[in-house]
Amino acid sequence: MYQTREELDKTAQDLLKKYKDLALTPKMRAEIPVQQMPTQDPGVRIHNMNEVAEGYTEAQVKVEAMRCLQCKNKPCVQGCPVGIDIPAFIMKASEGDFKGSNAVIKESSLLPSICGRVCPQENQCQKYCTMGKLHKDVDQAVAIGRIERFVADYSREHDCDVTPEVAPSSGHKVAVVGSGPASISAAADLRRAGHEVVMFEALHKAGGVLVYGIPEFRLPKKLVQRELDGLTKMGVEINLNFLVGRTQTIEDLMKKDGFEAIFIGSGAGLPKFLGIPGENNVGVFSANEYLTRSNLMKAYDAEHSMTPEWQSEKVAIFGGGNVAMDAARTALRLGAKEVTVIYRRSETELPARKEEVGHAKEEGVKFMLLHQPHEIVADEKGRVTGVKVITCKLGEPDASGRRSPVEIPGTEKVYPFDTVVVSIGNTSNPLIKLTTEGIDTNKRGNFIVNEDTCETTLKGVYAGGDIVLGAATVILAMGQGRKAAKAMNEYLAKL
């Protein structure tokens, strides 16, 4: 049932009154209901690009923070890739010390307003939350991510955010390739240690997937810009329009320009396609192209943007991850009448976050589950007219641990669509590997790194994020950026 922000706030205020001056027992805390995230009305939001989730109100965040049991052994922390002291920041939030709460997070994570929005908390911190365990339902865990988001937003809006301190100059010079989440966190930690840090970004705008991939309605771009401004304030130089591997090679940077260590966070590269007939027809897009046009080039603002976006009536999205949800919801906002996610497994196996799937459903996105595309059909002009799919059933678990889809012979059927967005992931970009001697990759093209240090097979060159992991999440990329920076700081100290 859809509830407005005002309604949710009213409920929270009442709860605050009810629990005021009471010494809460764990049992009482367990009875406090999870605070729902206020969102824009689904009927309204599909016509705008504004953020869907509006963030907790102050009353809600206090109530939600009251649900935390302050476990001594802090199980949630082990689920956080960057090890934030979660009970400590929640404690401060429950006391209404939002600035202090944000400062606790900032000791471990530089991007709380981003992570609070895009981290898959239900698979990380919240998965281990005792409150969730008590209820035997991860959805009943303390909403750690939403509290994180609130205190980060509060600190930004009240201008009490902390810029990390920078150590005196170390005399060392390091390069960071790419400007996405892995690179941002690596650059910040390297700069904190006093090194001269130069970041290289190929696009004309920094932020990587945070700006070209994740839509405005899920992550406002001004938040990303603010984090990048923070880096600049710390003294990190951001060099745009510079493709490492082409404008200059890794070797140039080290030998000619005197960079003593390099972090490569160049992200995933080439979009994957299924390899089925008709995939090069007009009206078939990779999610990267579709989303970049809309996000980075602002094609959703057709009046001002010079970059066009394909106009659709009926859109098929191939894939079931977060990017697929982003593409589906973007298609609706661009004016499509009907959007269908085609995924070969069942709903339980959908890799996207439950919340994203929920938002997509609320907005009217349809799901054709247990179906595998076999062919994209087109008219005589090569323009997409439909997708031939085959029905699947679930078989034995595969290497990923998920039950594998088994096609049922004879069930092929063509459904009408005029647009297809292929959202099944990326393989790594071959450019740096092609132009750098000594960097080894696995058969998927991902860089091989030392798991403890993130060092590649080339001395002094470190890597993290999707170029190592394949398609992963923002927080995992950040975790690797930090791990690499730590090892790089140690490496540089020994030079």
Place this chain on the structure above:
Amino acid sequence: MNKIIFKQKLSSEVFKMVIEAPLIAEAHKPGQFIILQLGGDFNERIPLTIADSDPEKGTITIVFQAVGATTHKLAMLKEGDYVANLLGPLGQPSELEKFGKCVCVGGGIGVAPLYPIAKKLKQLGNEVKIIMGARNKDLYVMKDEMAALADELILMTDDGSAGRKGLVTEPLKELCETWKPDYVFIVGPPIMMKFGALTTKPYGIKTVVSLNTIMIDGTGMCGGCRVSIGGKTKFVCVDGPDFDGHQVDWNNMLTRLGTYKPQEQEAHHKCHIGLHIPEGEA
């Protein structure tokens, strides 16, 4: 920010610009291109080929035709103005070696990217014949530069106002029959490259084309530039832009190029009104 050092109007809609871009100039090899964006959130990213580079002066030369919204805006910039964003050099450099007898075929502004290729082929000791095609005599670009390096320069126009009247495929076919080249390189409008490649195919002559497809990032990320080469999907920005002309699925490439045709036509019309450029002028 990249400063425009020199600007010249080559014809009613074709312009040459020399732009400061020291790192691109130093790294540039024949066959490579740049992505240009005019700054601000609403401008598009477009690929343009590099016609020449001067590593000592730190400049690159681009030759472009004002066809869409961005190229029209670009055409209105003056010497001393700045281009906000230039990324490059992109793409695989052309694989050039001593082939022996080479024919370089350029159509319209395709002659501009052909120039560094022809120059390099000549430097490598090849015998180079050049065929240039244009709608009329006023639309030739870099004719003098080409004439200076060609062993033979064959001019073709659609209306017969210069050289021979007809298509570039006619002299190309004659050369295939009489001169028997070892290597043919074609750059120009896609339809010209298609028929050029079809012309040399029966003779089994190695024919390379330089494809210019729809592109956003130019680094392999978006996949918008994909083409079918010998039945396999390739990305023009990282696998190309040069491909074996006999392997390209031309019909698919031509339909993909037309993806945004209605929007482009509208933009073309709008930018003439918006920028106060008379129709027929750029």
